Amino acid sequence: MRQLRATLLLSICSLMLISCAEVKAWERGYLAREEMAWDPNSLESSLNDHIFFSKEASSGGNSTAGGGCGCN
Amino acid sequence: MGSFCEIQLFDESRISAKSIVKQLAGEVTRLEKKYSRFREDSFLTKINSSAGNKLGLAIDEETQSLFDHALNCFEQSDGLFDITAGALNKIWDFKKALIPSQPQINAVRACVGLNKISFKNSHIHLPLEMQIDFGGIVKEYAADSAARLARNLGAKHGLVNLGGDFSVIGSQPGNKPWSVGISSPISAGNIMAKISLLDGGLASSGNYERFFMHEGKRYSHILNPVTGWPSNGLRAVSISANLCSVAGSVATIAMLKNEFEAKAWLENSGLAYVCMDSEGMIGSSGLKSDN
Amino acid sequence: MKNASRSIIALSSTAMALPGIALSDAPPTQSTVSYKLSNYQEDDLSRSEAPIGELERYEIDVHQFQLVSPLGRNMSLHVDANYESLSGASPWFTSRSLDGEPVVNLSGPSGIWDRRAELSVGSRFYLENGSFAGKIGYSEENDYSAFSFGLNGEKNYNNDLTTVSVGLSYSSDQIFPTDAALFNRVIEDDKQSTSVFFSVSQVINQVSSFQSALSITEQSGFLSDPYKLRDIRPDNKTQIAWSNSYRRFFVSTNAALHANYRYYHDDFGVNSHTSDLSWYQNLGRTLQLVPTLRYYNQSAANFFTNVDNFLNPISEYQSSDYRLSTFGAVSGSLSVIADMGSWTATLTAERYLADDKYSAFEVSKPSTALVKYNRISLGIDFRF
Numbered sequence: 165m166r167q168l169r170a171t172l173l174l175s176i177c178s179l180m181l182i183s184c185a186e187v188k189a190w191e192r193g194y195l196a197r198e199e200m201a202w203d204p205n206s207l208e209s210s211l212n213d214h215i216f217f218s219k220e221a222s223s224g225g226n227s228t229a230g231g232g233c234g235c236n
Numbered sequence: 237m238g239s240f241c242e243i244q245l246f247d248e249s250r251i252s253a254k255s256i257v258k259q260l261a262g263e264v265t266r267l268e269k270k271y272s273r274f275r276e277d278s279f280l281t282k283i284n285s286s287a288g289n290k291l292g293l294a295i296d297e298e299t300q301s302l303f304d305h306a307l308n309c310f311e312q313s314d315g316l317f318d319i320t321a322g323a324l325n326k327i328w329d330f331k332k333a334l335i336p337s338q339p340q341i342n343a344v345r346a347c348v349g350l351n352k353i354s355f356k357n358s359h360i361h362l363p364l365e366m367q368i369d370f371g372g373i374v375k376e377y378a379a380d381s382a383a384r385l386a387r388n389l390g391a392k393h394g395l396v397n398l399g400g401d402f403s404v405i406g407s408q409p410g411n412k413p414w415s416v417g418i419s420s421p422i423s424a425g426n427i428m429a430k431i432s433l434l435d436g437g438l439a440s441s442g443n444y445e446r447f448f449m450h451e452g453k454r455y456s457h458i459l460n461p462v463t464g465w466p467s468n469g470l471r472a473v474s475i476s477a478n479l480c481s482v483a484g485s486v487a488t489i490a491m492l493k494n495e496f497e498a499k500a501w502l503e504n505s506g507l508a509y510v511c512m513d514s515e516g517m518i519g520s521s522g523l524k525s526d527n
Numbered sequence: 528m529k530n531a532s533r534s535i536i537a538l539s540s541t542a543m544a545l546p547g548i549a550l551s552d553a554p555p556t557q558s559t560v561s562y563k564l565s566n567y568q569e570d571d572l573s574r575s576e577a578p579i580g581e582l583e584r585y586e587i588d589v590h591q592f593q594l595v596s597p598l599g600r601n602m603s604l605h606v607d608a609n610y611e612s613l614s615g616a617s618p619w620f621t622s623r624s625l626d627g628e629p630v631v632n633l634s635g636p637s638g639i640w641d642r643r644a645e646l647s648v649g650s651r652f653y654l655e656n657g658s659f660a661g662k663i664g665y666s667e668e669n670d671y672s673a674f675s676f677g678l679n680g681e682k683n684y685n686n687d688l689t690t691v692s693v694g695l696s697y698s699s700d701q702i703f704p705t706d707a708a709l710f711n712r713v714i715e716d717d718k719q720s721t722s723v724f725f726s727v728s729q730v731i732n733q734v735s736s737f738q739s740a741l742s743i744t745e746q747s748g749f750l751s752d753p754y755k756l757r758d759i760r761p762d763n764k765t766q767i768a769w770s771n772s773y774r775r776f777f778v779s780t781n782a783a784l785h786a787n788y789r790y791y792h793d794d795f796g797v798n799s800h801t802s803d804l805s806w807y808q809n810l811g812r813t814l815q816l817v818p819t820l821r822y823y824n825q826s827a828a829n830f831f832t833n834v835d836n837f838l839n840p841i842s843e844y845q846s847s848d849y850r851l852s853t854f855g856a857v858s859g860s861l862s863v864i865a866d867m868g869s870w871t872a873t874l875t876a877e878r879y880l881a882d883d884k885y886s887a888f889e890v891s892k893p894s895t896a897l898v899k900y901n902r903i904s905l906g907i908d909f910r911f
Contacts, residue, residue: 184688184729184730184731184732185731185732185733186688187688187730187732187733188307188308188311189304189307189351189354189355189686190303190304190305190306190307190308190311190541191304191733192355192730192733193300193301193304193544194733194734194776194778195730195733195734195736195776196300196355196356196357196358197776197783198358199776199782199783199807199809199815200736200774200776200783201357201774202728202738202772202774204807205862205873205906206593207561207563207591207593207906208563208862208873208875208904208906210591210607211563211565211589211591211904215567215902216823218850219850219856219879219881219898219900220799220823220825220850220856221791221793221795221797221799221825221828221850221851222768222789222791222797222799222801222823222825223744223766223768223791224722224724224742224744224766224768224791225740225741225742225768225769225770225789225791233643233645233666233668233671233673288600289600290600290601290653290654291557291597291599291600291601291602291603291653293557294557297546298545298546301541301544301545301546302545304541304544305541305542305544305545307541308537308538308540308541309538309541312534312537312538354687356687377545380542380545381545477535477539478539479539479542479543481542481545482535482538482539482542485538485542486535486538504532505532505534505535506532506535507535
């Protein structure tokens, strides 16, 4: 099952590279906007991560694998 | 901006016209304060001081869009239009007519190249020793910005002239174009052509200043950033386009190309222009038609 | 410009994008200080859900503080500090009511009162085409303390269009439940957690980008809930989470779309799907409105039971913790962000509802104690 997932991930990544446009340096204005960042509001997302971690059984997936708490 | 500034306005109310002119002057001054290479407190000086800083310097939207335009010009001109090429000016002394050595030129060329700058997260990362000069862009931008501001304030007829860079606020009353006389580079005080401007902007570039002669060869102050040597281009060019910024970029690029390529490029541009080559021959296109 | 050549038109695009008009010239900043205050309040249980005892659940106040600042020419410093105070009651055990329905009993009149403080300090070091970072953290509360550290690195490829990052983190926790002797709880125990992640981000075109991230975590030690009357879990857990994110900017609307999906699986038997959508709508130059919708689905742990069975031997795994049951949760939030140049204010309100009705998985043992809550936050960022 894990191997299948790894293959899927790799194929999606390679597909992405094939179908992507060559974006010139001066055409990246929209991508550079704050609301286009992966995490525009880090305090909000870390608060949500903390709440969902203590009210649900899932965690992780993004890069922040921080410290623990007694809430789960 | 270090040169002559003039704003012409037609308005029913003199008070309104004066207020508009005052605000336009304020906008031009704001841009000068922000992007002047000669002011210690300008933002451009701050950018240049950050050269080599791996963390980069935070820049605002306006500065980012100026860099975007500079990068675009760099690409469209195959590297001829390069706002980092200022370092080359230091090794060429036009007053003393000094020609630098090839090793000297090569050393400086290592610190030139707009493609070496990177932009991340609204931060500019300027490599060590590299310096930016917005001189080739800001004046035209200021003219367009002032014209746009005037229109926003309600002005319908007017012309902004920043040291020979023109931006139309609105045509003359009765939908008549403004007529701009282009000075001849070789005979001072004479006009070599007239360009009609109904809207948009006009920019000129010329190398009739700051050159020196050495062994019968003319060394102009317009340096080719790719080679490090003066370009063997046109003597002067004036172009009109939909924006002074566009006209200015096209004019600068035309001056950096060698004469033959420049003329072909101007012909193909589809814009109205007048130019003079190193022999004094005047070429033009589209001068009589409306833009 | 009739008949303008292709290169002239190309030059025109960036010339026309020059903003013009004096903007509110906020001085570009290097450091940011942020503070956020939040109040979290769970809905009371109904009498039918908890026939005896407390109905009021948790209320939590959270203070978050963050500082990001440059350190010299190649490094940046990140400091995070959190403080939260918690009061209320949580499910103690479950039983069957007279109608045969599972009901929950919240912890007694003493309830739970807890304070938690956390501090983490990290630094990022920048190189030519990437960066690497390290972070250490410590947290402490009445009955828990944790020490953690993490390392991660990222590298850019394809002229900064592709970014690959990897990371590793480790946490060592101590558990010392309150009133342990009184309620026959474990006096003291510990838990360790090791996690690795790998992610790839890719720019698709001028207005969109995509990211895929995988994390694998191994936990060992005391993983049960010491406050439940009967809660026995394995002392090892392996979990894997795969998240995918998409960002797209709509130029004509002046708004950005965030779409995220995460799949989670662990060897307790829990599988979950999390999807959320946010819409960042700009209104003029100062305001931004962000509505968000989240849909969460999980399937129960192998050893979940909705009615505690005290006759089971202690060697058998068992838990009635609602957080290990099959349920779905729907939540919506709205943020209003005002950008005043050197400072920004954010106001957020959120409503969350967990219910076995919302589950896309088949529910065989619905939990009664699923939580519903309101959350409101006010945050300020100051740039200098």
